[in-house]
Amino acid sequence: MATSEVRTATSVQRDGSGQNPARKQDNGAGCLKCGDHCPGLDLHEWRNCCTQCKCRREDHDVYSRDVTTLFQKLQISQDTPVARGYAWVPPGISSLEKKCYKCEGTIPEGSIAVTTSHTGSDVCCHPGCFCCSTCQVLLVDLLYFYHDSSIYCGRHYGESLHPRCYGCDELIFAGEYTKDMSKQQWHATHFNCFSCNCSLTGHRYVNRDTNAYCLKCYEKLFAFPCEGCGKKIGTDVKDLSFNNKHWCEKCFNCSKCGKSLVDQQFTQKNDKIYCAQCHKELFLGKCDACGEHFSPGDKKMEYQGKCFMEKCFTCKECTKPMGTKSFIAKDDSVICQICYEDKYAKKCAICGKVISMGGITYKDKPYHKECFVCTHCKKQLSGERFTSKDDKPYCINCYGDLFAKKCAKCGKPITGLGGTKFISFEGQNWHSQCFNCVGCGTSLVGKGFTNEGGRILCPDCTNAEAAVKAR
Structure with a gap:
């Protein structure tokens, strides 16, 4: 919202009709913004905008009609070699190479060059460089203006002498004019509300979409209703918005405790807004270990249907937070893998390392499968028949070779495994099948x-x- 200021310019008398006949030729041009929604450009009697769609004149297709290119003016086809390198030189141009005064590039001998009476015949430029210094519009074969050593089209030459009214897009020759807060100049009689056309000079107004509105029209057309009280949020009241919903400052309060949320953290839930504390108490739940409410952004650890804060979900032994580490459940508690292996896991009776999976138990002692081997030949005994001697395991072959009695008939060891019967007499032994x-x-x-x-x-x-x- 701003207040306009009045400036004074050189007074030049306007014609009696107040209309620019050149403006009428653009009527009917299609709108490039609205498309088919606009039936065609219908210029306001003085504003530089369409009365149908409210878009500005330059937003319509007013520049694409009757445009003549340099090639068309010179009657040269763009597809011919002549268009890429001219085959003739206009009279009065020297055959010596010269530099373009704008781009400082060389103009080859035999090429077209442009000179003006203002700069003299010794100063020339490429045809493509002879353009308005402000808008870069090509000025070959067109009316141009020379001012302060620069070339201008008619529009920008006029703007170098007089300000241009943003409303009607014409130069301001009147003694007074208005400058708005966006630094645009207006005729004093044209700086009006875009809706009701009342004068805004010396009054408060609001800019929206490059147009100025009086406070009454702005509130009527654009002000949002407050989600709390339902009233329109005026220009003198702070409009607080979130997720396409709007509140006036006095209604922007927590839905539970009524605390003002202006410049405070808040959360929206089920189309209602809550302060951070109420949101925690109503929707985020409590930690089953410490009883505190979770805060937005807190990591919530869930285990056996219970929720824990990250700092509360700890190992029973070392009390360090589990985080995302592996753990083992034991007696309704959790133990990290390191503590469990150190205090509870079975360890191999041979190597002393933890048995993480599988393993063999022999005479109440645990072993890795790869560690439970024959005492003599070191063959793995997992899944094999074996026996023991002096509490040491041996495979059948080694036991028979080392400790078993020999049959007096076949000479093979008598192991006695599987209920094998044998006969012994006077220091000799026989398998039952050999006796x-x-x-x-x-x-x-x-x-x-x-x-x-x-x-x-x-x-x-x-x-x-x-x-x-x-x-």
Whole structure:
């Protein structure tokens, strides 16, 4: 919101009609902003805007009609070599190479150059460089103006002498004019409200979309209703907005405690606004360890249906926060992996390291699978048959070779595994399947027998051999 100021300029009398006939030729041009919503440019009687869509004249297609290019003016086709390098030199141009006074580039011999009566024939430029120093519009074969060693089109030459009214887009020759807060100049009679057309000179106003409005029209057209009291938020009241909702300063309060939220942190929930404390108490819940309310942005750790603050979700042993580290549950508590391995995890009886998965228990001692091996040959015993000697494990082969009795018949070790039966007599041992009569081969298990020089015989074979010896 601002108040205008009045400036004085040289007074030049305007014509009697007050209308610029050149403005009428643009009527009907399509709007580049509104498209089909605007039926065509219909200039206001003095404003430089359309009465149909309210867009400015330059927002309409007023420059694309009847535009003549340099090539068309010279009647040269743009597709010919002549357009890329001119084949003739106008009379009066020297055949010597010269420099363009604007770009300082060389003008080759035989090329077109432009000279003016103001600068003299010795000063020339490329045709493409002969343009308005303000808007860069090409001025070849057009009316130009020379002022302070610069070339201007008619529009900007006029602006170098007189201010231009932002309302009607014409030069201001009147004795007084107005300058608004955006530094735009206006005829004193044109600085009016864009809606009701009342004069704004010396009055408070509001700029919106490059247009000025009196306070009454601005509040009627653009002021938002307050979400609290429902009244329009006037220009003298601070408009506080969030998520396309607006409040006046006295209504911008917490929905629970009524505390003013101006310049305070707040949160919107279910179309209502709350101060940070009320939002925590109503929606964020409490930590099941310390009982404090969570704050926005706090990390919430959930475990077994309970919620914990990051600082409260700690290891039972070392009391350090778990964060995102791995942990093990034990007796309704959590223990970090390091503490659990140090105090609770099983350790291998051989290497002393933690058994994290799998493992073997033998005689109430835990072992890694790869550590539980035969005492003699170091073969892994996991999934294999084995026995022990002096509380040390041995595979079947090593035990038989090292400690088992040998069968007197087959010479193989008698391990006794799996309920194997054997016979022992006078320091000799036999597998039950090997304890047979050497004469007839009859099994002697549970029967009478004789030992003849280490030869085991059944009673019948003994008698037969005795009869042979008696003859």
